[in-house]
Amino acid sequence: MALDKNQIAQRIAQEIKDGDYVNLGIGIPTLVANYIPSNVNVILQSENGLLGIGPFPTDDKVDADLINAGKQTITYVKGAAFFDSSRSFAMIRGGHVDLTILGAFEVSEKGDIASWKVPGKMVKGMGGAMDLVSSAKNIIVAMQHTNKGQSKILKNCTLPLTGVSCVKKIVTDIAVLEVTENGFKLLERAPGVTVEEIINSTEGKLIIEGEIPEMKF
Amino acid sequence: MALDKNQIAQRIAQEIKDGDYVNLGIGIPTLVANYIPSNVNVILQSENGLLGIGPFPTDDKVDADLINAGKQTITYVKGAAFFDSSRSFAMIRGGHVDLTILGAFEVSEKGDIASWKVPGKMVKGMGGAMDLVSSAKNIIVAMQHTNKGQSKILKNCTLPLTGVSCVKKIVTDIAVLEVTENGFKLLERAPGVTVEEIINSTEGKLIIEGEIPEMKF
Amino acid sequence: MNKVVKNVYEAIDGIADNMTLMVGGFGLCGIPENSILALSKTKIKGLCCISNNAGVDDFGLGLLLKNKQIRKMISSYVGENAEFERQLLSGELEVELNPQGTLAERIRAGGAGIPAFFVPAGYGTEVAEGKEVREFDGKMHLMETALKADFAIVKAWKGDTLGNLIYKYTANNFNEVMATAGKITIAEVEELVPAGELDPNSIHTPGIYVQRIFKGENYEKRIEQITIKLS
């Protein structure tokens, strides 16, 4: 069974280590916050200028001056710090954020990522994605393995790139992949998904060594 | 009569306009603060991280965490702001300080300044002087016109430079000079000092047009 | 040293056709509502606006877009505005997209007297087109250049009569950095206090950067996506 968005988020949450500073992109990555175990202390960075994102506010705590990078109202945790955009991206560019989790349209076997522009569609802009992917110590992509039957795990990206040779790991609806020098190494399968199904859904070079375990939740 | 240090400072104080943000160097420039008329509102910048230097503290107000760039204890005025060194020099380099007043060993007719290093003597370092002279909108130098009979107002500086083509005006113990494209333009004489004495004390090209007034205090 | 202006019209006095403006805010958060509204009531046109986003159809910079007062936007993300899309596709509007961190750093550089600097963001992408590429420590970087503006317009939470500013929470965003890069910086604030009332250790924008300041009125503070926890 392919994973749903929440399950992808849940699997990615397992990658987060105690003490990590993490930037969560818009979409599935935002959901990751819901699955971080309570014994894992994590501080979430919001590139619009906050270290220490808290849960969504209750109705009476909504503050227009307190939003995340997805422009949703949020709260902040104890020990949070606010700063301006230049300092926020100095933090990101300087490699101080341990882990960046973001979505993508395509990833190549070299770790290139395309996530911001689809020719023929309105260009909305790259926002902070190019800064994040070019500087993060560790980048995990949350995405669908295929789109209308077409693989999005490719030899080369077909869409305009967001960054090159930067993605370290990918969690899709059917597999966990590591980007290595030799191609995508298959680490785990979604429960009930066969290796053959993953092979058939992957255009880029796939490395399969030994038994591939199912994801555990 | 040549001016003493306090008189040089007093004359320079006349150059300050209401609303100016001013950086005062160590030595004579620091004394300028004593002569700013009370109807002229000026904010003094200290490159170690303060906008809004106040007077020296009374005995009971001395605070080791509150010093100027000369490492003297100071106070701060109402409406002051503190910031770190990178932001302080961003302010300086960005040209936001209206006027920089500093001392010098030598100034050349091109506006070059030498103020930090004397061969054969212990090199203490340039501190913030190179940053200040390369970026200030307006630079006034406070200095002695001669040293042991040798002019310090030169065709070319002989000592290692602090900056090139940057000095706009010089107030010495005997004259006020403007640095122009064609040389030092004599603007004023110290009370009782003759134009001839200034000519004899100046090695660089001196431009004398019409009657040269005495400085007024 | 009188920086306090009577009202928003005095604040925006001097802004003219074809000028470059920086306008603070991220989405609709922390935007200088009063100044934008006042500009939308003028005939000023041909503006180049440096702003992370372009507002929504009927609020923020969307008001100036609707009036066709903007010739060019320099932004990182412009997705929430149908009129914007129409003008872009019709060729009426020029857009330069920058990675958000590069945009912020170019503005900082403009304020800090740094004409150019190197960043990794955008290497190998279309952002790199026409830019100098250089390797440092085995990693490829692009040379990016400083941005300045004729006027920077920012919104702060608290300000004093000397122009010192403090921003609230994530309403800081591009405001603090933009305040440093305007030839003239206009600050509209929710609270205007006498000099000396703000903690000097907690100033975000020292007054040296602000030429005009006024207390804004009737802040709507519209929220793009109200998300709440049901508890």
Next chain:
Amino acid sequence: MNKVVKNVYEAIDGIADNMTLMVGGFGLCGIPENSILALSKTKIKGLCCISNNAGVDDFGLGLLLKNKQIRKMISSYVGENAEFERQLLSGELEVELNPQGTLAERIRAGGAGIPAFFVPAGYGTEVAEGKEVREFDGKMHLMETALKADFAIVKAWKGDTLGNLIYKYTANNFNEVMATAGKITIAEVEELVPAGELDPNSIHTPGIYVQRIFKGENYEKRIEQITIKLS
């Protein structure tokens, strides 16, 4: 996420021969007294210290100089120290002098992932030797490169258990910027409070930059030049 260390010795654990350290402070103002004193009691030598100044003979970095623990200083002004002068003239000590603003910006760049940038300071002087020169907007600039350190050691007024720091007055100086540029940043603070007690709008150093924090003891806070107004 436990950043609070027991004492200064745990804080400096891992600092080893020939490492590069950044040490905050301007003159003797805002220096990490506890950490320097502790280092002076170790056998660690061959250090490259990036610090605006070099202390005085018997305080601050002067303590490490006296023990010959420092191989190289990167500073802007080093004038208050006779032992320093002796070692420099004898060739025991290497010194690299940077304009103060360039030094601060190189450190910021190190923390901000900017490998190189252009500044006007030092053009036409001996500081320019060996550096790339480039003209921007009719003005000559030097290319300067980023500085990083194995350890950055800073002193703050207040800190919390997550490493957020607030500096007091001009004791901030190089501390805030250096905190961003250490692979490991050690913060000693006068007051250590639980996370949540500092105003999140007033943090100078967000905790992400600080790996170890402790409450310092017995601050002497020596003053180089006490100047008072007789009133």
